[in-house]
Structure formats: C-alpha cells, structure tokens
Amino acid sequence: MQCGLVGLPNVGKSTLFNALTESNLAQAENYPFCTIEPNIASVNVPDSRLDLLSKAAQSKSIIPSQIQFVDIAGLVKGASKGDGLGNQFLSHIRQVDVVVQVVRAFSKDGIIHVHGAVDPLFDMDVIETELLLADLQSAERQLSKKHKAIESGxxxxxxxEQALAYLQSGKLLQSFNWTLQxxxxxxxLGFLTAKPMIYLINISEQDLMGKTFPYRDAILEHANGKPVVWMSTQVECEIAQLSQDDRSVFLKDLSIDHTGLEHIICQVYRSMGLISFFTVGPKETRSWTVREGAKAPEAAGCIHSDFEKGFIRAEVIFWEDYVAYHGEYGAKTAGRMATEGKDYVVRDGDVMLFRFNV
Known part of the structure; x- marks a missing residue:
C-alpha cells in the first residue's frame, strides 16, 4: 500500500518524508521543485501488540506490516494544464492508494512560500482544484473513447457519467456515497479525487508545544469530516534521530502521546478500512493487513494463495487472551481458542492459525 505526500512546493513534504522514513532520500531545499522524481521508501507499521505477543510466544523475530510513503513533487496552480511539470506529477499521484495532503500552517523567515504568504485554505483549494480539473478531463476523455470497458460494461x-456530473458540480469524488464495487x-479508472484523503497540517514547533493549532476551525470546516493530523515536521525530524528510549522521554517532555508516523498510519488504516491480524509462533510473530469485514479465507490468502484455495478452518485467539494466558497452550486450556469456518469475519487483533489442504 502506498501513501502519496502531496502539496504545494516548500510545504515540508520532503522533510516529512525523511523524518517518517528515517532516511535522507528526499532532497529538502528552500526552492520549488527540488523534488522531480518521486522518492519511495517502506516503513514498518508501529503496533505495540507485536512485542507483547512475541514475548508470550518467545518468538525469535518480529515482522511488522509495512507501508510505502511516496514523496511527490510539489503541485502548482495550473498543474492540470501541465504547468510546473503538472502532468508528470499528477501521473505519480494516480499510482498511490491514499493521498496525504501536506499543508503549510507555519511562518518562518527564509523559507519562501510559492504564493508569497502562508494561507492554508487557499493552498488546499489550489491542490484540490487541480486534482478535480485533472479528473474532469479524464472523465470526459474516457467517455469520448469507444474503448472496450464502455462497450462491454x-x-x-x-x-x-455519474463521476462527470459530480465533478462538474465542483465536488471531489471521494465525498460521494459510492458502493464498494x-x-x-x-x-x-485512475480518478485522483476518488482516493481517500488525509490532511496533514504542518505547524511550527512552538505551536505544537503550546497545543495551539493555527486556522483550526477553518481547516476542520474545509475538511468536512475527512481526517486531519496536526504535526510539526521539525519535531518529527528531531524524533527520527533519537533512540527508541530517548524518543519516549522526548515525547513525554512535549506531552505528546504518539509520533506523527503513528498518527498518519492510524488514519490511513481507518480511511482505507484496514485492520491487522497476527500469526504467532516460536519462529516469528508477524502482522498482516486485511480489509475490515474480510472473512477467514481472505485473510488466509494474505499469507499465501494456497491457504485461501484450500482453506479448511482457522484457530483463533484474540490477542489480549493470547498475552494474558501466556501463549497458545494457555489460551486453549482456558477455553479462549475458537475454531472458525469460512464465514468467520476477522477482527482487528485476532491471532490466527490456518488449516488448509491443497
């Protein structure tokens, strides 16, 4: 799964990318378009349950789920017409699963703003207008073509036709009540505004420490229910350079419960309707990602397609029971293990052992 960091130039995307991925892959400079080709890196999905499960099973290793972040070059007004290499950058956005719109809400001497002044609402309008216009062109183009998809479907x-009408009314496709199919x-079909969107508001370290969120009411009104994460990329950079123990102390000093990475991934999972289940044993404790509402055979297929094809049953222990009863044997003895069939709906936090035959 890929999360695309999208926004105007000089809003902190590349700095954020480096902090989240604990790398220096992205060039962060004080001028527009210092990023041309997208930077891509995978990060582990933080999940405190993995350590607890691993200790209960005395696993030799822990394998967390992973998510990819993509640092996409800054969009500018007119990108849908090709301005600022817009066509190239919009094509990069089409490849991602979730759009994380990075919005600048801090002022700092020496860091230029592409429009001359910090105005988060204006910036959000620019980005969303360009995405909408690109989708409008795409809908018109696809409807005009007599390709196989339209002739046969x-x-x-x-x-x-629905998408075109909705876009012409000036609304993002993501806000429409579409069915899953x-x-x-x-x-x-590659529509940009149909992708889940998360707003990441980049504020100053002083605002974060003071728990003052500039433009808060206006931004929440604009978001209209879509997730909003307030973060300081400067603070995230400092966190990324610390050891795990020092991070805990640093976060406590700032009265922050979780890192920015944890907040973003939590919102990504919610927006995509994803949950985690676990496989646990002496060799490894591992986290797997599946869609919310998935049944046991689909979860088995995340591990291997043969598991889904030959699914017989699943032995399920909820993670809290697994930890409380010190592993599989204790949970089973206490009557906390259930044997489930193909219609079982997987819960977030299930520890699962699949029985199959191919």
Missing part, C-alpha cells in the same frame, strides 16, 4: 459507463471501478 454498462456499469462503467454509468459510473463515468463502484469505488473499486473508480480506482481502476
């Missing part, structure tokens, strides 16, 4: 044509089709 009435559903696709109907969705394209329609969302899948929209994703295949």
């Amino acid at each position: 009435k559903d696709v044509k109907h969705i394209l 329609e969302r899948i089709i929209l994703s295949r």
